[in-house]
Amino acid sequence: MRGYFKWSAVLVVALLVMAACSSTPDDTGNTGDNAPAGATMAFGTSADPVVLDGALVSDGESLRAIDQMFEGLVTLEPGGTTVVGGLAHDWEISDDAMTYTFMLEDGVTFHDGEPLNAEAVCFNFDRWYNFPKPFQQADATYYYQTVFGGFKGNPDALYDSCEATDELTATLHLTRPSASLLGALALTNFTIASPAALDEFGADEGKINADSLFQATGTYGTEHPTGTGPFKFVEWTRGDRLVMERNPDYWGDFPGNIDELIFRPIADGAARLQALQTGEIQGYDLVDPQDYETITGDENLQLLNRPAFNVGYIGFNQAVKPFEDKAVREAFAHAINRQEIVDAFYAGQGVVAKEFMPPELDGYADDVTEYDYDPDAAKKILEDAGYTLPVPIDFAFPTDVSRPYMPDPQANYEAMKADLEDCCFKVETNSAVWSPDYLGNVDTGKYGAYLLGWTGDYGDADNFIGTFFQTKQPAWGFDNADVSGCLDDAEIETDADARISMYQDCNRIIMDFLPGVPYVHTEPGLAFTANVSGYETSPVSLEPFSLVTVNE
Amino acid sequence: MLGYVLRRLLLLFPILLGLSLLVFLFVRALPGGPAIALLGERANDQSVEQINKSLGLDQPLPVQYGRYLRNLASGDLGSSVRTRQPVTSELSRRFPATVELSVAAMIFAIGLGIPLGFIAAKRYGGIFDNLSLVASLLGVSIPVFFLALLLKYIFAVKLGWLPTIGRLGITQHLDHPTNFYVLDAILTGNWSALGDAIKHLILPAIALGTIPLAIVARITRAATLDVLSEDYVRTARAKGLDPSVVDRRHVLKNAMLPVVTVIGLQTGLLLTGAVLTETVFAWPGLGTLVLEAIRYRDYSVLQGGILFFAVVFVLANLLVDISYAFLNPRIRYR
Numbered sequence A: 001m002r003g004y005f006k007w008s009a010v011l012v013v014a015l016l017v018m019a020a021c022s023s024t025p026d027d028t029g030n031t032g033d034n035a036p037a038g039a040t041m042a043f044g045t046s047a048d049p050v051v052l053d054g055a056l057v058s059d060g061e062s063l064r065a066i067d068q069m070f071e072g073l074v075t076l077e078p079g080g081t082t083v084v085g086g087l088a089h090d091w092e093i094s095d096d097a098m099t100y101t102f103m104l105e106d107g108v109t110f111h112d113g114e115p116l117n118a119e120a121v122c123f124n125f126d127r128w129y130n131f132p133k134p135f136q137q138a139d140a141t142y143y144y145q146t147v148f149g150g151f152k153g154n155p156d157a158l159y160d161s162c163e164a165t166d167e168l169t170a171t172l173h174l175t176r177p178s179a180s181l182l183g184a185l186a187l188t189n190f191t192i193a194s195p196a197a198l199d200e201f202g203a204d205e206g207k208i209n210a211d212s213l214f215q216a217t218g219t220y221g222t223e224h225p226t227g228t229g230p231f232k233f234v235e236w237t238r239g240d241r242l243v244m245e246r247n248p249d250y251w252g253d254f255p256g257n258i259d260e261l262i263f264r265p266i267a268d269g270a271a272r273l274q275a276l277q278t279g280e281i282q283g284y285d286l287v288d289p290q291d292y293e294t295i296t297g298d299e300n301l302q303l304l305n306r307p308a309f310n311v312g313y314i315g316f317n318q319a320v321k322p323f324e325d326k327a328v329r330e331a332f333a334h335a336i337n338r339q340e341i342v343d344a345f346y347a348g349q350g351v352v353a354k355e356f357m358p359p360e361l362d363g364y365a366d367d368v369t370e371y372d373y374d375p376d377a378a379k380k381i382l383e384d385a386g387y388t389l390p391v392p393i394d395f396a397f398p399t400d401v402s403r404p405y406m407p408d409p410q411a412n413y414e415a416m417k418a419d420l421e422d423c424c425f426k427v428e429t430n431s432a433v434w435s436p437d438y439l440g441n442v443d444t445g446k447y448g449a450y451l452l453g454w455t456g457d458y459g460d461a462d463n464f465i466g467t468f469f470q471t472k473q474p475a476w477g478f479d480n481a482d483v484s485g486c487l488d489d490a491e492i493e494t495d496a497d498a499r500i501s502m503y504q505d506c507n508r509i510i511m512d513f514l515p516g517v518p519y520v521h522t523e524p525g526l527a528f529t530a531n532v533s534g535y536e537t538s539p540v541s542l543e544p545f546s547l548v549t550v551n552e
Numbered sequence B: 001m002l003g004y005v006l007r008r009l010l011l012l013f014p015i016l017l018g019l020s021l022l023v024f025l026f027v028r029a030l031p032g033g034p035a036i037a038l039l040g041e042r043a044n045d046q047s048v049e050q051i052n053k054s055l056g057l058d059q060p061l062p063v064q065y066g067r068y069l070r071n072l073a074s075g076d077l078g079s080s081v082r083t084r085q086p087v088t089s090e091l092s093r094r095f096p097a098t099v100e101l102s103v104a105a106m107i108f109a110i111g112l113g114i115p116l117g118f119i120a121a122k123r124y125g126g127i128f129d130n131l132s133l134v135a136s137l138l139g140v141s142i143p144v145f146f147l148a149l150l151l152k153y154i155f156a157v158k159l160g161w162l163p164t165i166g167r168l169g170i171t172q173h174l175d176h177p178t179n180f181y182v183l184d185a186i187l188t189g190n191w192s193a194l195g196d197a198i199k200h201l202i203l204p205a206i207a208l209g210t211i212p213l214a215i216v217a218r219i220t221r222a223a224t225l226d227v228l229s230e231d232y233v234r235t236a237r238a239k240g241l242d243p244s245v246v247d248r249r250h251v252l253k254n255a256m257l258p259v260v261t262v263i264g265l266q267t268g269l270l271l272t273g274a275v276l277t278e279t280v281f282a283w284p285g286l287g288t289l290v291l292e293a294i295r296y297r298d299y300s301v302l303q304g305g306i307l308f309f310a311v312v313f314v315l316a317n318l319l320v321d322i323s324y325a326f327l328n329p330r331i332r333y334r
Helices: A002-021 A060-069 A118-129 A138-148 A195-200 A269-277 A289-296 A326-335 A338-345 A375-384 A409-423 A434-443 A465-469 A481-492 A496-513 B002-029 B034-042 B045-054 B061-073 B087-122 B127-141 B144-158 B181-187 B191-228 B231-238 B243-280 B286-295 B299-327
Strands: A039-045 A074-076 A083-085 A088-093 A099-104 A159-166 A169-174 A206-208 A214-216 A231-237 A241-246 A258-265 A301-305 A310-316 A350-352 A391-399 A425-433 A449-455 A516-522 A525-529
Touching: A039 A269, A060 A231, A060 A241, A060 A258, A083 A088, A099 A118, A118 A138, A118 A159, A118 A169, A118 A195, A138 B034, A138 B045, A269 A289, A269 A525, A269 B144, A269 B243, A289 A301, A289 A525, A310 A326, A326 A375, A326 A391, A326 A409, A326 A425, A326 A516, A338 A350, A338 A409, A338 A516, A375 A409, A391 A409, A391 A434, A409 A425, A409 A449, A425 A434, A434 A449, A465 A481, A465 A496, A481 A496, B002 B061, B002 B299, B034 B045, B087 B127, B087 B181, B087 B191, B087 B243, B087 B286, B087 B299, B127 B191, B144 B191, B144 B243, B181 B191, B191 B243, B231 B243, B243 B286, B243 B299, B286 B299
Parallel strands: A039 A258, A391 A425, A391 A449
Antiparallel strands: A074 A083, A088 A099, A099 A169, A159 A169, A206 A214, A231 A241, A241 A258, A301 A525, A310 A449, A310 A516, A350 A516
16 A cells, blocks of 8 residues: 555656646747747637638638638728728729629739639639539538529529639629629638639548538648638647648738737637636637626726627517507507616627617618607507507517527516516517527517527628518518618619618618617627737627737 | 457447437437527528438438438448538547546546545544545535636636646647647657646546545445455454555455446546536537537537447446456456
């Protein structure tokens, strides 16, 4: 037994000595013996990327990483939703909105040294259009299908062809007019990859495995993503870290000082906070609302808010009585105290919504019809319309879910229900598990009123109100030619100013018609150590780390 | 002995068959499906139908199960819906991290548990014995995730001694041919990375190893007390044998039989129970993989992961049974 203790003690001492020997300034983010000169920044993400090929992903963590290594023809101004030049310094849209001509920056090279030219751009567009069948699923190419309508052979496809008019001019031909395409091209999904690398590393190669699932055999998206962006891929250890380094040949501005950028997946929100507190990471996204106070109360940390790019709303299905009656919808809107709900359940990160898109977006109208909290007015509207109070309605909320615009659906719902019943309604409660039951019931028009929301994909009004109201949907149960006509016209208007004004009109029409009650936009939080500066929060999460400086 | 081992290995097949059916049904009983989990609000009837069809989820369950079994028989666990990588490669990539953590936790549990239990038994009824009883009761009853957060708060956030996430600090660059980082650091002679990897192991190993530590200590104490009252121990002492030799050769060795059983069971449980610890420490092992698979309703990964855990658990038990023969020569397997 004594020997046992002796060897145990020797082992423990040896381990501790080893651990002590490793005490380089390892986890503090300062450069250690093995780190290159310049700042290293580790950023905590909520999950690993799926694959580093922009055309094949739709999840935020993949897009965040791809954003650092790839660039599109156009992008959004840092922190905003205005489209500015990316790889194209200029562009022309034909009057019929069916031809887009992009003039490319000169002297840009991909990370593999290949030049960026019009042929490379067209190669990418042709690649997406001709994707093999297994890539044509919504989970792989959701954004391509949403923006371009479909692939080769699909009559709804928007893309017709791409032509390299000269070395630095690429011309896109469409099958029908689209003015919203420009904004959509700022999506990370349409960033340009090196054709040579796509070929060499088998980006589209794979086999159909025994359970009919496409299995990639190439290494492009896991080991060789090759773009033109400010950071280059170094290595990716799944579940542990994705390492990128500064691209020394980057053609654009790189005002920050990060030489090595590391994304570390940390699924647990509390674990992300602790890693920030210990300096193992210098920033993280998706701060839990309950941690805001801890972060703002710590002088070594800072909290940044991302501008609101979502909307939480109560949808009315006008195919279900009595919601076809505007008086009922209006009374509903006046009966709930939206300010109180936002104050109570959004930890200071929410603002009351008055229309179905966030204020940051072009086309937002400040002068839409508003429906203030006024239970007396609600009662009067219903009585004037001949209803006997309380008016019975059904109203649903989802369980087992937390969304950015609705962290606690049940709490929102209960507060609203209390307001409605205090005023003039008798509420029959419906609820179901978020997926697939609740979403399925909403989509098929089973509920009268329901809680829902949306987070935008890209900086265009079409992505909010166009998605909701341009076509007739069972969830809303109405067909209003004024609304859909306005949205149809705005979608194909190519003059930017005219388009903004048209969408403002659409918002006015929509809020007069009141198909639902938007009640909140939330501003998600990001946390950083106090020595990080230059991080520009963006409503669409397009946040380049090339702007970031990590101070000593 | 060999025949016994072979028989036990053959028994694995019916066990796995039954388990595969349970797992298959269990993952499909989870609310939602891969299509909705992947698409969220963006899911619509058409896209859900498209994805389900491509995954064969639109077919009757017996057909799906039959196809799953056929693939399983040929060693194909399918591909992840999310990453489109083969499940076998996902599992083999993550397995070393989980093994490394479990081994560290077991070293902690055994290294402390056996001496604690032994000393408590030797000082039966004394203060040390009573203290160890209270401590082990606390050890088995404290929730792992709470202990993990507490350890991180004290030793990382407040004292700044140890890291809180991952297997290696961000400034360490280690080639990892085997994916066992401690081993890789030794093989490549990267001593700085070795120390760092050990530092990263300490807190998760303590969090994961505390329950087994408490159990091992309690069983060791009970077994030692039993053996201490045996005639052969009294005889050995009476004939003037050195007390330490009596302890080592007669007491400890004979007390080890139940302890080894518990260690075997606990090792299996550790591998499977690492889900919470791995999540809290962002440890890139099987636990985080399975958790992610649940979140995304990634049926193939979930089925593969659970089956893999089951095989490991059964094999760990087999090893325990085999080790009996070495500890107690009276046990013979036929």
